[in-house]
Amino acid sequence: MARTPLIAGNWKMNLDHLQAVAFVQKLHWTLKDAAHDENSVEVALFPPFTNLRTVQILIDADKVPFVLGAQDLSTHDSGAYTGEVSGVFLDKLACRYVIVGHSERRDYHHETDAIVAEKVQAALRNHLVPVICVGETLEQREESGPTAVSVAQLQVALEGVPADADVVVAYEPVWAIGTGQVASPEQAQEVCAALRAVVAEKLGDDAAARTRILYGGSVKSGNVASFLREPDVDGALVGGASIVVDEFAAIIRYQKHVGV
Numbered sequence: 723m724a725r726t727p728l729i730a731g732n733w734k735m736n737l738d739h740l741q742a743v744a745f746v747q748k749l750h751w752t753l754k755d756a757a758h759d760e761n762s763v764e765v766a767l768f769p770p771f772t773n774l775r776t777v778q779i780l781i782d783a784d785k786v787p788f789v790l791g792a793q794d795l796s797t798h799d800s801g802a803y804t805g806e807v808s809g810v811f812l813d814k815l816a817c818r819y820v821i822v823g824h825s826e827r828r829d830y831h832h833e834t835d836a837i838v839a840e841k842v843q844a845a846l847r848n849h850l851v852p853v854i855c856v857g858e859t860l861e862q863r864e865e866s867g868p869t870a871v872s873v874a875q876l877q878v879a880l881e882g883v884p885a886d887a888d889v890v891v892a893y894e895p896v897w898a899i900g901t902g903q904v905a906s907p908e909q910a911q912e913v914c915a916a917l918r919a920v921v922a923e924k925l926g927d928d929a930a931a932r933t934r935i936l937y938g939g940s941v942k943s944g945n946v947a948s949f950l951r952e953p954d955v956d957g958a959l960v961g962g963a964s965i966v967v968d969e970f971a972a973i974i975r976y977q978k979h980v981g982v
């Protein structure tokens with residue numbers, strides 16, 4: 723089954739809503755100038771919550787060929803949860819995706835595997851596609867090998883997920899995020915293949931064949947094609963390089979600069 727590659731830009735806590743307008747329009751023009759084929763790859767933008775409406779207006783007005791995602795969501799749909807953002811609201815804003823279990827949330831906000839699993843359920847019941855992030859620290863890699871931590875994290879996250887659910891998985895080795903220390907394509911492939919086996923075990927072979935598995939961690943225009951050439955890597959979750967217009971446009975156009 724052919725899987726449409728997904729290039730996802732996680733802005734993290736960067737770009738205010740005015741900068742977002744300028745950025746998104748410039749990205750669109752840059753791709754247009756380069757005659758980028760919009761259908762060859764899906765591009766999702768994950769701005770901060772305060773910019774979702776701004777970017778959604780541009781998408782809604784059919785001005786830009788991107789889809790919208792949020793960086794996180796609450797485990798609850800409504801109620802007394804100060805500061806939290808409900809999946810109901812994200813759905814209303816026409817978000818398609820929501821990142822769940824990013825290592826920065828697991829680390830700085832103490833999100834456990836159980837909380838991540840609850841967020842996956844919150845996303846699915848609100849018609850959002852969770853982008854489930856998993857990945858090991860360097861110590862964990864040395865202790866238990868390259869795949870064990872990611873496999874265990876994904877097994878918990880997929881608990882109770884129906885076989886026909888739409889999910890995306892992102893392998894993001896913690897030691898490669900924002901460090902410039904990128905995993906090799908072979909290392910990414912090894913873990914992504916193991917994660918696909920988890921999807922097969924939990925959701926069945928059809929789901930494993932259609933589910934996109936991304937690599938994330940210091941992805942740049944110069945290395946993205948080498949990851950996307952691997953059979954089990956279906957896209958990239960890009961942090962730092964996703965807020966630099968020319969760099970992100972070059973990542974989106976990865977097929978152009980190295981034959982895939």
Ligand code: PGA
Binds near residue numbers: 732898899902941
């Ligand atoms: P990075 O971040 O591309 O800056 O390494 C990736 C991520 O955290 O999603």
